[in-house]
Amino acid sequence: AMEVIWQGREGRKLSSRELFVLTYGALVAQLCKDYEKDEDVNTCLDRMGYGIGIRLIDDFLARSAVKKCRSYSETADMIAQVAFKMYLGVTPSVSCSSAAGNEFSLILDKNPLVDFVEELPAERASLCYCNLLCGVIRGALEMVHLAAEVTFLQDRLKGDAVTEIGITFLRKAEDRKHKRNK
Amino acid sequence: MCNLLPDEETAPLTTVLHPPEPDPRSLGLVNGRFTADGKDVLEFLGNPANYPVSIRFGRHRLSSNEKLMLASMFHSLFAIGSQLSPEVGSSGIEMLETDTFKLHCFQTLTGIKFVVLADPRQAGIDSLLRKIYEIYSDFALKNPFYSLEMPIRCELFDQNLKLALEVAEKAGPFGPGS
Numbered sequence: 142a143m144e145v146i147w148q149g150r151e152g153r154k155l156s157s158r159e160l161f162v163l164t165y166g167a168l169v170a171q172l173c174k175d176y177e178k179d180e181d182v183n184t185c186l187d188r189m190g191y192g193i194g195i196r197l198i199d200d201f202l203a204r205s206a207v208k209k210c211r212s213y214s215e216t217a218d219m220i221a222q223v224a225f226k227m228y229l230g231v232t233p234s235v236s237c238s239s240a241a242g243n244e245f246s247l248i249l250d251k252n253p254l255v256d257f258v259e260e261l262p263a264e265r266a267s268l269c270y271c272n273l274l275c276g277v278i279r280g281a282l283e284m285v286h287l288a289a290e291v292t293f294l295q296d297r298l299k300g301d302a303v304t305e306i307g308i309t310f311l312r313k314a315e316d317r318k319h320k321r322n323k
Numbered sequence: 324m325c326n327l328l329p330d331e332e333t334a335p336l337t338t339v340l341h342p343p344e345p346d347p348r349s350l351g352l353v354n355g356r357f358t359a360d361g362k363d364v365l366e367f368l369g370n371p372a373n374y375p376v377s378i379r380f381g382r383h384r385l386s387s388n389e390k391l392m393l394a395s396m397f398h399s400l401f402a403i404g405s406q407l408s409p410e411v412g413s414s415g416i417e418m419l420e421t422d423t424f425k426l427h428c429f430q431t432l433t434g435i436k437f438v439v440l441a442d443p444r445q446a447g448i449d450s451l452l453r454k455i456y457e458i459y460s461d462f463a464l465k466n467p468f469y470s471l472e473m474p475i476r477c478e479l480f481d482q483n484l485k486l487a488l489e490v491a492e493k494a495g496p497f498g499p500g501s
Contacts, residue, residue: 195471196464202432203456209432284433 158230162256169270179267186269190276198281201227213310216287217245220278220308229253233306243310246294248303261298269293271304278308288312352384385440397438401428427452435459451491458483 168189172182205223210216214237221235225247233247254271261268269275275291282289288311295301353364367373385393397416405415419426420443427439429452437452437459462480463469469477 196460199431199433199435199456199464200460203453203460206453286434 158253159256162253165254165273166257168273169268173265173268179265179269183267183269183272186272187276187279190273190278191280192276193273194277194280194282195284197228197277198284201281213243213245216282216310217247217308221247224281238307245308245310247306247308249306252297252304255298258298260300266299269296270298271296275306278306282308282310354383394438397426397428398436401430401436429453429456431456445491445494447491447494451487454487454491455484458487 169182169186172185176182176185201224205227207219207223210219217235217237221233226232230253231249231251233249236246236248238244238246252271254274258270261270269292272293275293279289279291282291290307290309290311292307293305294307295303295305297304350362350364350367351358356364358364368376401415405413408415415430416428418428423443424440425443425445425448427441427448429437429449431437435456437455439448439452439455441448458480459475462477462483463475464471466477466479469475
């Protein structure tokens with residue numbers, strides 16, 4: 142992703158990526174003030190992400206000019222290697238975690254959204270800090286007629302070894318008759 | 324200079340009379356003898372102060388209603404066409420050619436169709452369609468006040484679309500750079 146870099150006060154260089162990460166942090170912090178329960182914050186983040194995903198997908202398709210994926214596996218690869226790279230500048234590794242071939246796991250080595258976050262505060266132990274990403278993926282997939290469940294299976298912020306996003310493709314919706322949700 | 328109405332999503336060739344840019348005396352779109360606000364073409368042409376004049380002729384522009392009819396009819400034909408096609412997973416109707424115009428259609432993986440009506444000899448429509456997709460994803464989808472599947476009334480979208488159309492129209496029958 143292209144970064145715009147400008148000179149801050151006292152010569153400190155700021156970047157648009159920093160601004161993005163800070164903005165995301167501010168968003169999560171505000172939601173934590175608005176909602177007492179972690180589940181509510183998580184749900185809100187997911188919903189916001191969904192609203193982004195249903196629009197971002199067209200930007201992704203227009204810019205990357207990729208062809209239609211022919212399998213769930215290709216789709217998962219596309220998300221990790223092209224989409225994540227394009228928007229977050231990172232490439233999670235992909236593995237298939239079910240014999241049926243519809244469950245996938247994306248392991249994030251680096252996650253720019255948590256650049257400034259080391260661990261969750263004690264009172265927010267169940268917070269899925271990056272849950273917005275799950276909503277984005279879910280919304281984007283829905284617009285190309287793929288129903289999926291997307292959640293964080295592991296989270297370094299919660300003390301797990303890695304950060305892992307699980308994508309489970311549900312029974313494929315019929316192509317032509319599927320009505321797009323807003 | 325094109326004079327596009329704000330809610331146009333595609334612009335067939337238009338009739339425009341005007342002195343060279345920039346000029347507030349531009350007459351704009353003429354239908355028959357009069358413009359939309361009642362100005363008389365012959366009066367305009369009779370006034371030497373308006374010269375030199377640049378004229379572009381084109382097809383009768385579709386009204387919004389006609390466009391809705393075209394779109395809904397084409398949408399159905401497209402669906403039928405994909406079903407009838409002997410090819411599995413057909414891409415649907417990409418082009419419809421007649422003596423007087425060519426209809427180009429590009430369907431995205433999200434199911435949005437971009438339809439352009441153009442002169443049969445006009446080249447570069449494929450890249451124009453892809454450019455329109457980019458413009459749509461930038462200025463319509465990224466506008467937080469735009470609701471999906473509603474008519475697009477975004478100023479930036481209109482401006483950028485107009486620019487893209489001008490580039491494509493100038494390209495002529497041999498593509499951009501001709």
